[in-house]
Amino acid sequence: MERPLTERIRPGETNWLADYQKAGGYEGLKAALKMTPREVQEVVKQSNLRGRGGAGFPTGLKWSFVPLGDDAPRPKYLIANGDEMEPGTFKDRLLLEGDPHQLIEGMIISAYAIQAEVGYIFLRWAYKKAEHVINKALAEAYQAGLLGKNILGSGFNFDLYLHTSAGRYICGEETALINSLEGKRANPRAKPPFPQTSGLFGKPSIVNNIETLCNVPHILHHGPDWYHSISHSVDGGTKIFGVSGKVKNPGLWELPLGVTLREVLEEKAGGMREGLKFKGLLPGGASTDFLTEQHLDIKLDYKGVEQAGSRLGTGTMIVLDDQTCVVGMVHNLEQFFAQESCGWCTPCRDGLPWTRNILWTIENGQGKMEDLEILEGMTKTLAPGNTFCALAPGAMEPLQSALKYFREDFERHIKEKRCPWRS
Amino acid sequence: MLTDKEIAEIEEHIKHYPRKQAAVIEALKVVQAHRGYVSDESVKDIADFLEMTPDEVDSVATFYNLIFRKPVGKHVILLCDSVSCWIMGYENVRDHLKKKLNIDLGQTTQDGEFTLLTIPCLGACDRAPAMMVDNDLHGNLTAEKIDEILEKYK
């Protein structure tokens, strides 16, 4: 099984430029620089690479919206989204700390494809090791003529900077991230216009997830056919899957898209810890819908998870066991979302704290049956399209699915006037 | 007054952006790195330096939760309170820390050594429960392990 993204990464160590080049690094860049930007876009389109940041938008298609040509506004920007604050998600950290040049190469190629002159790596504050690693790798890349003016004699110029955040989950939302990069409050922007035409500093910009960008060098190096061949799905390539919660062996694994949920959970994560039973999981981070026992045999690709009523999201799963209270878990999630609301739109700003409060009362045995109605109403009010950005609808996904699958747990809290999971 | 060192660092960041006001978050972090937090006076200094008003700087500063606008202890403990850590025993770890340091969340110990704060998911879910002390990440926390870790910062 091929693991192009992570095969070079050894725990706790970093591949510096020499290691990376020895392992075939920067070959993809050389290949790309021989093509026209449109051709590079075409290759990525054919590979069917879809965004790994959560939304799963086809990457090549996204790039194609950026105006090319001499009359396009300048400078254009490429931004790597390394905010990774979605609870339960810890995959980009691995790539950032273990193999920084893979990201840098991916960014140079992507920048070339859209003819961006400036790039930023937007990194969350808490990733201190990654900050250190990226800074050093950037210096290496500049030194080696891989960044800056006239890259590898191609005439292409690209400057790449690291920007570390000052906290807040909403910075991961691409337009909020752009505002944050401009030194503003990280409120999301209206879409349309999309960043591809009007983004950072009003100029055409692309925001891609770290993992997405790390796929690009390999696609260019080995071609789209190879990329499809390493997947078990119509979606190209591999995906880094992760599992956390009370499983025997939590961690991350790079696997072909299209593996089954059961394979990841039982073979890789080793199943549940002694004495615990699997109850459900969030397949792709905190803002995805619960899946349960009945879904264990679904294929993990974008369509497969969607058909099961959830989203592939970030591909990092949070497992709920039978001895953990689902109301408590959902309360914890909604506490997070309420806390991280940017405060721009009404449903999210005022709806999430209320949701959190109700869950708290239910968890503490003071809930009423009417509260469940309010919660259900909230999932409708904060549905996609009703709020300004996707944060609040994301927050509703675990809640609405918990109410669907585990309703009796909520009702038991209310009837027994206590949390049955707490002694 | 910003120190020469702070100014030099801020100027380094300004180079990365087409206009200097874009570096305001960086400037706040620079000051915080040197002084532990961003005082009212520093807000005004940064504003002056970037040709902004204090209102503009503070509007940004108060948005981001890792810009501290009040003094913190010598070491800042950021305890992850998100879902994976919660499942793996965040509440026990929190209670232990509170007892051990004899403070509540958001407070600083009497000796000014530690400030205890929570933070959303640290991206260490496979090592939950986790926390950061200053710039170091610590995972798989237990009561004993916490005692050991805190010792190192004393």
Added chain:
Amino acid sequence: MVTINIDGKNYQVEPKNNLLQTVLSLGLDLPYFCWHPAMGSVGSCRQCAVKKYADENDQKGRIVMACMEPVVDGMRISLNDPEVKKFRENIIELLMTNHPHDCPVCDEGGECHLQDMTLMSGHNYRRFEFNKRTHNNQYLGPFINHEMNRCIACYRCVRFYREYAGGRDFNVFASRNRVFFGRYEDGVLESEFSGNLVEICPTGVFTDKTYKKHYTRKWDLTTAPSICHNCSLGCNIIAGERYGAIRRIASRYNGKVNGYFICDRGRFGYEYVNSDQRIKEPLRRGQASGQLEPVDVSTAFEFVKNIVSKKGKILGIGSPKASVESNFALQKFVGKENFFAGVSGPEHRLTLKAMDIMQNGPSNVPSLKETEKADVVLVLGEDVTNTAPMLALSLRQASRVKPMELPIKMNIPTWHELAAMELIQDERGPFFVLTPSETKLDDVATATYRNAPDNIARMGFAIAHEIDHNAPAVEDLTEEEKKLAKQIADELVAAKKPLIVSGTSLLNEKILEAAANIGRAIDKKEKIANLFFVLPEANSFGLAMLEDKALDQALQAAENNKYDAVVILENDLYRRLPASEADRLLNSAGKVVALHYLQNQTTEKADLVIPVGPFTESDGTLINNEGRAQRFFQVFYPQETIKESWRWLAGFMEDNGLVGEDELVNLDDLINAVVSDYPAISAIKEAAPGSQFRINGQKIPRASHRFSGRTSINAMCRSANQNHRKMQILPCPLPWKATMDRCRRPPCRVSGTLAGIRYRLLISFKLKLAADCMAVIPAYVCLNRAWKMNLIILKKCRPCSKHKKTTGWPFRSICFTAATNSAVLRPALKN
């Protein structure tokens, strides 16, 4: 025109606005908060949700925010779909979770947008059972009160204060449900437009302290449409009175002049009306005491008769702050040859010069609102923030016009504020400010130039020469000056709507000439320049239309001819002339009769002081800087000794047989007299309806419909010594009825918050209740376009009776539509 379908009904609409504005303009109900017609859409409150259907077959539809939707042909939407109604109800429920529900003690009460929207959306049962988040309030200065707990976070305040008005000492702080709108620290708000926060805020976070101080409620006010007297722009205002004192000035929407806003000087600068320096009864210098002593009205008349009957010659001195009618009455009283404009010679000649350029120059004279559309702005010598504040606000909008071409090119509609601003970022201008010292518009300027007035004029000539080489050249310019002149010239020539702003404040004639030359030069390029001159005072234009001679000639005349008396109209000569000259004038002109509302140095010297009403206690016409005649109306009837200046003067004339009995009884008569003597300004007649104007046979009421307040008002009237009693009895020679009381049914009930067109026609700007009065829209539009058409249109106006729908909420709005009319004199001048 495109067709859209709303709840099964087709409507023909212009596709230029967003869907929310379109829906509102059709007279349909849709609640909203964050959108504002002047500030566009940002989509944050999520209140204006509607259902949008993909095509005819789409049954389910999709919830969208109307304010963020463009109007496209064939679009099908629903406002009444149960799901979207429920959604809107939930949104208002969420907005109210932290609201303190302190309406009974809130100064917004009576015109609270939040109350109205809550009612409209149908949220009335509170399900939220948790603690509310609370905030501390800030001290924001003597004018604006801050109560953050009432905030619903629509972001209007910060958008207005910062983006629209350019203030930088106000912002939004913190995040999530803790967002806080205020200042970095307590302190006086610096913007000269801060008062608009009071009106922009849809709830009671920002309220007017000057109003709050007196525990007045909105429905206790008697109001009248008025015109601000503080500068030459003539912004439209609503003045509100209670118990014989002015309690509030609010902006009155006028789409040609001030739009939705006014400046702080206009809003808060009214307290002099209530001052204890007011002159309330005639004063005569006692022979024994040598002091001014109160006398009764007949004594005042006798005093004047004494002079006139001796065939005495009287010198008349007018005022650029008094109405056309009052100035005319004085002129008529003393005779044209004896009448002088009460302005210093240089200032008056400059005003005449400016008017001459406006009248004869090839350049267009835009309205204040039109200046917002200019794509290149040159400010020549005038610090407009100080001399005409609202012009500064307009020019700030103009500074975005050219940059806005980019969003337009990218198919981003200009009403999409959020997207447009992100795209244009800090791009402003081309915008040039040439002034002696720094101005508050420098922050949007492409380039500034600081020099003495004469040198600013030189730059102006140089610019004209750069545009048209036949215009006189300027010698000895520095390289830099040459470059700047060229840059400005190039931008002006390239512009679609070039605007040159200048004025009289530097008392420099050359600057005006230079501005005129630039206009002419642009004309040579087959383009139309826009020339906007700031004049010294509210009625400088009107006074200059009546009289060429100014105070220097008055002084000469006083010293050369033998005058028996001088009558000074609402003026203080010591502010217009050096004290020695004012002394000379007053000493050589015989008896001094001063008409004024406040004591000043001139009244102190007078032998007779006549108590007259300031703008709130009189009516008349002002002509603003662009030649727009606008009427202001008496807000209330003060004690009987106080009268409009023109009424006193008409009285003197009648008393002395200078006019026939009943010849000049009311304002209509006086206006007719002005028109027959000065055909050039006959348009003043059309500035507002005459006293015979009726809608549905009734006068327009100008107090709100009183519900809870009614009893107390009546009680007050019954008690002795209340002006209200008199007010009720006094026949009001105006198209306005004194109060709403005894009105059969409000002739015009207009809802207040509608889009551009209907928004702010009335007292209660934020009040939008069931669209009761669609019929007023055509009336309004027509009135504004051509007064003469109004009668035809108004026949169609059958408000109230037709629209039975009621929401149960006390209806308090009043239509001042008719008063928004204004007549522009310039075309008349030209012929």
